[in-house]
Amino acid sequence: MQLGMIGLGRMGANILRRVMTAGHVGVAYDRDAGAVAALVAEGAQGASSLADLVASLSAPRAVWVMLPAGEATEATLRELHGLLHEGDIIIEGGNSFWKDSARRGEEAAAHGLHYLDIGTSGGVWGLKRGYCLMIGGETQVVRRLDPILAALVPGEGSAPPTEGRESRDPRPSKGYVHCGPNGAGHYAKMVHNGIEYGMMQAMAEGLDLMRAAPFELDLPDITEAWRRGSVVSSWLLDLTAQALAYDPDLAEYSGHVSDSGEGRWTVDTAVEQAVPVPVLAAALFARFRSRQEASFADKALSAMRKGFGGHLEPKNE
């Protein structure tokens, strides 16, 4: 099969590499000609423009857009609406808001095009381990692209099978799942990332509490032991143990933690649906707080304390 890839950043390039490794034909496009050249050197066919990319593919075309969420993605989709032909498929695999994906699916349909929104998890490890794919779109389109999707996922060997799934869709046990109509793929990815935030914060708070213990606890050793037989065994724990093995004090980190759209959309969606998400929200707020110095909220607390109690907080407590 052929796959056109628009956007050769780390994610886009690695997805195309993994597809080509499985024997498919990759056509690569990026605004940066150097990025295209690099993929061509690895066996991809290069394209010099979106129009050239479309011209390089046989109908029905499958074009994967892997660009920063927001305007970059939006503009490219608009341009593709004019270039692609009826029956072609657009795949959008970035970190998009699920409501945008639902809308974009309708816009594509209005141009006679099919649309898949694919939430993609796996990060820098995906090329080697495979990607977990959460897919929204029409059933027959998801089926048509199965050879591509099956090439991307980790496969059955990557985790022991869950009992009782014998009569169920076999794809989830390989790492991909058709979640529902357009928007459903990115909804599931959004929730996935929300859970990720919560799990990370739980781990981080626990580590902080171990640092505060009256004994000196060896965090690299304790997290390493937890990786075997404990209830908190997880990939995030593996990564934590790895980071601590190299740098037990995590001295290279500033403590300013970024957040992405998905953590925010999770809270927004929970608010909209009236679902209580105290942990997911607390995890997001911890990141916001990590980027504040001497927050105005904290100063206001001190001002109130001074007001009723005459306490002036020490400047260098």
Added chain:
Amino acid sequence: MQLGMIGLGRMGANILRRVMTAGHVGVAYDRDAGAVAALVAEGAQGASSLADLVASLSAPRAVWVMLPAGEATEATLRELHGLLHEGDIIIEGGNSFWKDSARRGEEAAAHGLHYLDIGTSGGVWGLKRGYCLMIGGETQVVRRLDPILAALVPGEGSAPPTEGRESRDPRPSKGYVHCGPNGAGHYAKMVHNGIEYGMMQAMAEGLDLMRAAPFELDLPDITEAWRRGSVVSSWLLDLTAQALAYDPDLAEYSGHVSDSGEGRWTVDTAVEQAVPVPVLAAALFARFRSRQEASFADKALSAMRKGFGGHLEPKNE
């Protein structure tokens, strides 16, 4: 009536002043002879030692201990057990843990003494406005001390009466309440302070959110307007509006916010009683966080992000 006061810090001295203003006789003791002299200059009788204080009072004696919670209070109570006489009353008005107050009541009883634990709210404003008193101890002892207690509280004029209380205990409508046996006074005070933490944090978060608005909002003016007719009208709002009137940017505050035992005991007690207190706990944690710089928890989040996504957080984001 006579009242002996041990501990002439701001709270102890002002309580004695307010009692004397009402016509009672104050006997003052502090380790610092200068503090005693100051009160003597205002009409108190001075004492040079705990023994001297006890000797200066007629039986049955009433001795108010107003010292830092913990060992200072504990040691003084032990010494008083040996100096006071059967039927005398110890009043402990500091910020003590309610379980300590329950135990101390039993210890006093074992020495033939009565004991009152009085949670005292009012801060630096109490001398002028009166103190709100939450009292634990035996009913007849609370009654016996009523002249002193009634002198300390704000009185009926301080707030409009609540309808439907006509057949109820009139003391709460003056600002004092007999909560129950020893420990109950400090329990109610602990909860009071827990609520205070939550209200303060709610206000602080709201101010922070106004500072982040896409318009420049005038916080001194908005908080001033809220003081009239709005649902958030409160003494804490009055203090906030006052602080902002003098310093709209609160530039004199470091942003490091202290916490006292009572905020912590509130959460501990809630955990012990299995009562969910998400807001009270979040308010306490916000103060803890305000005193951390670049927390280890935050660094751990960054380390995990780097692990799975290759993101290295910018040092100066």
Added chain:
Amino acid sequence: MQLGMIGLGRMGANILRRVMTAGHVGVAYDRDAGAVAALVAEGAQGASSLADLVASLSAPRAVWVMLPAGEATEATLRELHGLLHEGDIIIEGGNSFWKDSARRGEEAAAHGLHYLDIGTSGGVWGLKRGYCLMIGGETQVVRRLDPILAALVPGEGSAPPTEGRESRDPRPSKGYVHCGPNGAGHYAKMVHNGIEYGMMQAMAEGLDLMRAAPFELDLPDITEAWRRGSVVSSWLLDLTAQALAYDPDLAEYSGHVSDSGEGRWTVDTAVEQAVPVPVLAAALFARFRSRQEASFADKALSAMRKGFGGHLEPKNE
């Protein structure tokens, strides 16, 4: 001055009453003719349609829209755009999202109309106590309507003046504040309500913790005492003491707590602006949770516990 009022629910009717009490002329319109008749009986001029309302007012007209936020308000504004004349003023006083108010201001301007968004606090007590008004819009329009606005607010006597405001805008000390351009009024109101949620939840958690005490605490008496001299003195405390005086067990309440748009918008806006609001969000989530029975999240916790530990939670714990 004349004021047209569209929407004679409790808020709209009471605002018009308070304006008329101050000597202004009220013109009343509601889809429900009975509501109009009731106001006419109190001295208002009645209108049978929006067009009739507009015809009854002299230019430049001031029309206050007091309808449920959302489509009811939106449709009325659109209709008014076609009926009003250049230089007329629309006032929107409902619980609208501040971004809608910003947009509506632009839409009104495109029709040559002025627009004020006024966040209004005071509830059922506003008729008697006055309303706290948070206003967004053009400076000269706010000034022009000052006679109406001044009639609505509680006035200076309602709270002791804040020191240091002598050289500042006198309006906030009467209960109203011009917050900024369109949207700013409802932004301030949104934050106000967010703070209100947090304060209420703080109070509620404290009461719950007192109910869980090892002593039987008299909540009506304790909350009554707190109203005098304590740090948590507030209008919400007054209301709490009142409710408890009538019904110490609050037996008439189901425990299902509603939430309005403003609590949600507060969290959404905080997420958008990256402001940590742990307390405001926890307060909102507590309301969501109050309306769930046996949440799926809780069942999922039990399922995990059974998975790793073999614990089957008792059905009737």
Added chain:
Amino acid sequence: MQLGMIGLGRMGANILRRVMTAGHVGVAYDRDAGAVAALVAEGAQGASSLADLVASLSAPRAVWVMLPAGEATEATLRELHGLLHEGDIIIEGGNSFWKDSARRGEEAAAHGLHYLDIGTSGGVWGLKRGYCLMIGGETQVVRRLDPILAALVPGEGSAPPTEGRESRDPRPSKGYVHCGPNGAGHYAKMVHNGIEYGMMQAMAEGLDLMRAAPFELDLPDITEAWRRGSVVSSWLLDLTAQALAYDPDLAEYSGHVSDSGEGRWTVDTAVEQAVPVPVLAAALFARFRSRQEASFADKALSAMRKGFGGHLEPKNE
């Protein structure tokens, strides 16, 4: 080597089984003679009393106490102090509070005995998968018992090795870690369980949010897919996918979630050490809340809402 086991519940019995499978000699004691007989049938030597157990072991003895935390454990330890001989080792592997473990270590030392506190994770799966062990106590005692400990843990093959640990203690890579002096083992276990609570709640909230989606999302399939290549891969996810595969609606669960001492101690310790743990506390409070119906806090919110706004919450909203 010989190991005496006191307490043949699921955990104690399985630990002894796993030790015996590795070729060690197990001596089994329980108040319930039937439980002893069952282990004898599997090759253990039975004991009819604590004294008999001690008599059955050669010096220096190693006796593992695996009883409910609290008084059951406390009483047994006191009895063992009188029965064991200088140089013998007590191992306490239950879910004890780390401060108790520190104290018990001192008490054992006062009787000339050695003491190990071992936090044990693995639940019902430990017999097959091995247990993760977090150990507090003297270095040479931990070393002496290494054959027993090494028999209990999952071993190196259970998780891929972490890079950069080549020069470090090899035991953590097998699943056990000597955390420090007495108390340190249970401290690490406490934090482990705190993290577990947070991770579970994150997962549970995410599932709840998927149930609230505007699409019907297939939770069994989505969680199954996440097990491969996604950032939230974890044992808790494996268990979740398993539970959902059998019962997508989790209909067998009541939604009342229990909590154990360790979740509570985590929050208590964080409060004591001034470490902000918003997620760990929120996870604990969610469990408390799951066991309340129509909480008093929620009723209080409704009472306040009625007070200021006249809203009476619908009984059956």
